[in-house]
Amino acid sequence: MNQLLSNLEFGDPSRLRTVEPHWFDLYRDLHAHPELSGNETRTAALVAEELRRIGGWDVTIGVGGTGVVGVLQGSSGPVILLRADMDALPVAEDTGLSYASKTDGVMHACGHDVHVTALLATCAALSADPTSITGTVVAVFQPAEETGSGARAMVDDGIFDRFPRPDLCLGQHVGPTPAGMLVSKPDILMAASDTIRVVFHGRGGHASSPYACIDPLLMAASFALRIQSLVAHEAATPTAPVLTVGALHAGTAANIIADDAELLLSLRTFSASSREHMLESVGRIARAEADGAGAAEAPDVHAYNGFPATVNTPDATSTVMTDLRRAGLGMHTLPQPLSGSEDFGVFGTAAQCPSVFWHFGGTALRSFDERALAALAEGRIPPGTPSNHSPRFAPDPAAALPEGVTAMTAAALGALARSA
Template identity: 55%
Template sequence: MRPRLPTPPETALTAGLTAHLPHWEEVYRDLHAHPELAFAEHRTAAAVARELARLDGWEVARKVGGTGVVAVLRNGAGPVVWLRADLDALPVREETGLPYASVESGLMHACGHDVHVAALLGACRQLAAHPEAWRGTAVAVFQPAEEVGRGAQAMLDDGLLDRFPRPDVVLGQHVGPLPAGVVITRPGTVMAAADSVRVTLHGAGAHASAPHMAVDPVVMAACVILRLQTLSARLAPLTPSPLLTVGAMRAGTVPNVIPHTAELLCSLRTFDEPTRRQVLTDLRRVVCAEAGAQGAPRTPDIETYDSFPLTVNDPYATERVLAALADAGTIGRTLPAPLSASEDFGRFGAAAGCPSVMYHFGGADPADFGAEALAALDRGTLPPGTVMNHSPHYAPSDHHAVAAGIRHFLTTAGAWLANDAAATLSPHTD
C-alpha cells in the first residue's frame, strides 16, 4: 500500500503557483548542476539576485557575510518574518545518474540546499504577486557556508541585524528523504550540536625495514581509533547518546616509509553543553594517554573547528507552524527525540532574541514509499535502505521537492503574515 497523502489546497498565497512551478524546477536543476562550496557560492548568489530582480518590490543586497544574499519585501504594518535558505554544496562526487547531475568535478548538492534556494525564490515570487493576502515584512535570507557551520555567524558579523529589519520569528526548512507532503520537527532541541576535531599524532619516522627505529604514528592512530570507539560505546547509555565518529585518517605517502605524523578527523555530536565539554575532555585524555603509552615524542595537537550550536525550536512557535501545516494538508510528525544532524540556523534567532523554528520536509515522490514509511516515522526512524542526505546517491525529486518547499515556506510564513493571522507572537494573547 502507498501512503495516502492529501492534495494541498490552494490558498491566497499559493494562487497561480502551479503555472510557475516548471520555472522553479528548472532553477533547481540548474543549481544542482552547478554546486559551489562554502563561501564560494558566487554563481549561486548571482542566480538568486537575478531571479529576485525580476520580482516586484524586493530590495536585494548581495555579499552579506561573503556570498550571502538578503532580500526585503515590505507590505505595511505587521510582523517581520525571516525565511532562510542555505546556498552551499559538498565535496562529494555525484553518482545519481541524473540528466542534470553536477558538472563540477567532485562537488555535489548532496544535502538539498539547491531545493531550499529554489523553494525560497518561488515563495518570494508568490509573496510579491499577492500583496493583498498578507501584511508585514518578509525577509529572505540566502545564507552561505552552512555545511561548515560558519555562514550564519558571518552574516551576523556583517551587520545582518542592523542592516535589515529585525525578525519577530525566523523560519527555516530542510529537505530530507521523506515523502513529499510530510514534515517532521519537535519543540525544544531539534538538532544536535556538532564539533569537528582534528587530532595530529606525532611519531618518529623511519624506513619500513627498520620499524624498531621508529615511533609509528600509523599504529598509534589505529590504537587511538579503537580507544575512541570504546569511549563511544561507554557513552551509549546517555539519552540522547553523544555520537563520536572518526571520519578520516591520513598518514604517509608510500608503503616503505613510516611517516612522522598521522592525522585523524573526528565528528562529535552532542545534545547539551555539559556533555559536549565532558566528551571533548575525555577525547583529549584518551588520545594523549595512548600517545604517551606508545612513546610519542610530542603531545598530540587537538583542534576543534567548524562547530555548530544546538538547534532549539521555540515551543509556541513550533506549535503554530505545525498547526498551519496541518491546516494546509501536510502530514506533520513530532519527533520523539532530537535529530543527530546539525545546523547553524539557530544562530539567527539566538542573536535576534526571537523565536525560531526549523522543520524537515519530504522531497521524494510519495509513490516511492510504502505504507511502512509513515509507520517508521512514528517510531522516529526511516525505512531500511533510505538514501540519506550527504550520500552521492541522494537526489530529491525536482517536481515534488520544489513544489513542497515553496508551499511549506508560504504556509509557515503565513502563520504570521497572512491577513487572518494574529500579529502578536504571544501565546497569551494570540
C-alpha cells in the same frame, strides 16, 4: 500498508501549491552548478537576479560574504525572516541524473539547491499577493552552512542593523523521507556539532624496521577504536552523543612509516555539559595513546567548525506546526532530537526572537515499499536509502519543491495573518 500510511500522515497532495516550470528549470541549473562554502558567487547572482525579476523585493548582495538578502515591505506588522542555505559539498556526484553536477568533486549532496529554489518560489508567491503582507518579510539566502560559518558571518556583517530585525525566524531542510512527511519538535531539534582534528606525532622510517620508529598510524587506529567506548557508555541516554571518525590520513607508500597521522572527527552533542565532557575525553584518550606508544611529542587536538544546537521556541513551534497541518501537510512531532546539525539557530539567537525549523521529505511516496515505511514508522531511515551527504542523494524536484514551497509559504502567511 494502509495502517502504516495512516500512522505516518503524509498529508493531502491535492492541496500543495502549484510550482511553475520555471522553478524546476532553475533547480536543475542550481544542481548542475554547485559551489562550495564561501564561494557561492554564481548561486548568489542567480538569487539576486530572480528576486529582482519577481519584483517588490529590495535586494542586497554580498552580506556576510556571498549572502543575499531580500526585503519585502508590507503594511505595519511583524518582521518574518525566511532562510535558505546555498552551499554545496566536496562530494563527487553518483546519481546518474541528466542534470548532475558539472563541477568535478562538488555536489549539492545536502539539498541546498532545493532550499534556494523553494524560498525563491515562496518569495514570488508572497510578492504576487501584496494584500496578504501585513508586515515585512526578510528572505535570507545564506552561504557556508556546511562549515558552520555562514550564519555567523551574516550576523557579524550587521544583518540585523542593516535590515529589519525579525520577530520570528523560519527555516526548513529537505531529507530522504517521503514527500508530505514533515518532522519537527519544540526545544532541541538538532544537535550541536564540532569537527575535531587530531594529529599524532611519531618517528618515521623504513617499513622493514618498525622497531626503530614510532608508528603514528598504529596510534591513530587504536585511538579510532578506543573513542567509540565514549559513546557506547552513554548509549542508553535518550540524547547520547554521536562521535564519528570521518577521515584518517597517514603515509605515502607501503614501505614508509610516516612521521604523522591525522584524524578528523565529527562530534554531535545535545547539551553544553555533554560537549565539554566529550571534548575533554577525546583529548585525554589521544594523549594516553601517544604516551602509551612512547611518542616524544603530545598529539595536537583542535575543535573547530562549531555549530550550536538548533533549538525551536516551543510556543512558536506548536503554532507553525498547526499552520503546516492546515496547509495539507503531514506534520510529525519527533520524540527525540536529530543528531544532524545546522547553524540556522544563530539568527534567532542574535535577533533575540523565536525561531522554528522543520524537515520535509524529498522523495515520492511511491518509491517506498512496506519495509521502508515500517522503518520510517520506527523513526529510522530505511536501510539502503541514500541520505544527505551521500553521492547518491537525489531529491525528486516534482515531490520536494511543491512541499517546500507550500510549507514555507504557509508558515510565513500564518505568522503574518496572526499579527493582523
